Amino acid sequence: MTKFLKHMGAMMAAGVLLAGTAQAETRVTYKSAKSGSSYYQMGVELAEAMKAGTDGGIIVTIEESQGSTQNVMEVRARGGDYVFTTPPALVGLAQQGKGPFEGKSAPQFDEIRALFPIPSLTMHFVMAGEGGTGTLDDLAGKTVLLGKGSFGATEGEKYLTLFGLADKVKIADAELSNAVAALKNGQIGAFVTAGSFPAPNVVEAAASTPVTLLSLSPEQVAETKRTRLVIPAGTYAGQDQDVVTTSLPVAAFTTTKMDDETAYQLTRTYWEQKARMAGTSAWWGGVTADLMAHITTPLHPGAVRYYEEAGIALPDARNQ
Template sequence: MKFTHLIAGLAIAMAGTASAEERITYKSAKTGSSYYQMGVEIAEAVKAGSDGDLIVTVEESQGSVQNVMEVRARGGDYVFTTPPALIGLAQGGKAMFEGKGDPAFDEIRALFPIPSLTMHFVMSDASGVTDFAGMEGKTILLGKGSFGAREGAKYLGLFGLEGKVEIADVELSNAVSALKNGQIDGFVTAGSYPAPNVIEAAASTGVTVLTLNEEQIAATKRARLVIPAGTYAGQDSDIVTTSLPVAAFTTTKMSDDAAYALTKTFWEQKAAMGETTPWWNGVDEGLMGNVNVTFHPGAQRYYEEAGIALNDAQM
């Protein structure tokens, strides 16, 4: 009899523990990418910050479009990352979502921003290039197939450099070594700052990361972003560049309490994450304005408590 009572007591205790946990699936990017690593860091930080009440499982993804499309079949535990612009395209059935519209897209809600895809135009000190005009006649590595490669090629066209620079046929993974041996004069990369390949290039070769003026930023139609002075070796002043905002989203299927707890824990743990990986230091209230998507009611509750104002598009 006592043994039976003991088993029953353990079952009740285990049931209570299970119900206290909120399990979340976080879908971000390909394994090995910086955004997958961010997902792992968020999972660890959220578990620590919630004393284990929030358990985040990170799933590999093939990209932002897939993340959005999966909303159609996912439940209330689903959190994913994507540029906010894709949410508007999905909800409007435009571009890559043409003919693929679904009512589930209208239920997507924002939670919090994460590090932006930040454009870096990196020129070696040996090239002598300090502005975009100086790139004429130089050899530049754009990479292939990535957002940074497409955006870099677009900017060369916008700034009158199309056909005036030599595009190197080198993989972006070899950018730093190619810069060191003089095979290229510069490279273009997009990623959260500080970008590891730019850190390496600045420390080993000496580089100038080009700043865009306000007219150039306006022409790109991208968000303005400032990389603070001192981010990279030899960088004595702020770098003004552009970025593609990225944020974490869920749907109205997630409970208000879960969305509140996840959002609150993320912001409370962000400083600690930044001590380990500096790219989190680039996430602040200033990035909130780039997420022009309705925020989840649970997240809205946190921002109201924290005194962070949301704009009309976010409410």
């Protein structure tokens, strides 16, 4: 009887221990981009970092997304475990009922709160030929592949028009997924792509054929009304100089439904694990505290707590 009671006691203690473990585990859904994209891969890496950095205390499930607009729209039906990525400017449009959110306003948009920046969407103008770096004027007379429907395609078309190149280039009727092969085979002279750097398709292109990356002048950067970004020399094979281009900042967001402790742990773990993530994927190395200046949405109180502890300067939006 004594042995039986001891055995039952041990079982009950184990049950309490397991219950405590289960209770301590926080599950979060992270919605970012299409599977196969660099941003989806970032989500996978971030999920692994969260699990490692919290000893399994935070488990992140990755959800495929059709894009940033969908990520914001889903705020209307999601709970406190929802984290998503989008450019801060898009959140502003949602809260104002403008752009893709015209006629689709929802009170939940005002509950969106920022957590931390992630690698920016960076414009790449990639041209065939030796030379390392060049200027946008070098595109004149080339067949250029922009792709269709993406931020890079829309932005690339805008720049060609903005800088008087629209009538000087031929636009290839092909998908961006064919860009590297088409450049290598001489079917196109250049392609435009947007993604965090180093961008996988640019890495592949530079490794398989000589390429020239094109830089924007200070005046051109100002005309685009985008954020200036420098791709450091040596990022891609054959790139022996810095390349000046533009970017669209991107950040991770949640809503006021998330509790302060979870937001704090997510933010703290992200920054503490960022160096380790950069050792695996170089695009995390481009994220610095300076990117906080581009977050125009109010920060989650839990995130604010971490930034104040870490002594990281915050944008004015934190007080809203």
